[in-house]
Amino acid sequence: MEVARLRQSQPNSPAFTGMSLDRAQMLRKDPAWVSRQLHTPASRGIAAGVDAVLLDATESRLARLPLTPEQQADDEAILLGLEEEVALFAIDLEPARTSAPGRLPDDARVVSLREAGAELPQSEGGLAAYAAALLNWHRRHRFCPNCGGSTVIIEAGYARRCLTCQAMHFPRTDPVVIMLVEGHGRLLLGRRAGWPDGRYSVLAGFVSPGESAEEAVLREVKEESGIDVYRPEFVASQPWPFPSSLMLGFEVQADGGDPVNLDGELDDVGWFTREEVLSAAAERNTRLLLPPPISIARVLIDRWVTRQRSIG
């Protein structure tokens, strides 16, 4: 309910937000309750791979698969949460994809996470991101980073515990700052190697240990462009399950200056005029290609474009 209200107040909310399940934070701590959910015929599985999900073949939604007897007997099942009282479990799509494609249901289709984010209704895209990111974390944490011992799933997938040293491990998300840099009515955009011709986007980078998100914004812009910026203002965030980032979107001001690619991460970085960005947003600029709509980068650019249009 809270999430639904948040979305209504933010018409430009990014793809992969809006997951509407009840995560059952308290109930999942009770193994007997989780076991009952596994054996309830109405319970379903949502299948996700490293960067793919399983969609219903006929409806624009994730497939809800009946649980197999093998999945029902799994004492390390991963519960995503409750959907109108129905328990949804995360099912690893990778084994079926790689070794037994014939075992995938006929009435379902595998699509990439990016396609899912672009095609699905918002809450289904959010659920896809959640299932994929959680499964990705479990795949990478079978062994304890503290002592190297084996870890097991507890709380129906919300943590892992080391069998040797008993350390608890919790799913992590990696914070990334991504920022629209404006200076005198122009935008600072950069491009990375391998992007399609003409594609430019806003700058971004991981938050470092011992650093606030605002400090990361200032540092990353300086490293990637040599430009000094000030007054970072938070705009919106977005789960980015490739494999488990949280994008923190900012707007920040600059006084101009000549961009220089200092750290070598970008192929090119430069200022783009209001006219260049507005024509690219209207798909009338063949030299400048903006990032795709599922990215928060595009949400930040589109907000700026809307403001520019409103001031004529």
Ligand SMILES: [Zn+2]
């Ligand atoms: Zn350990």
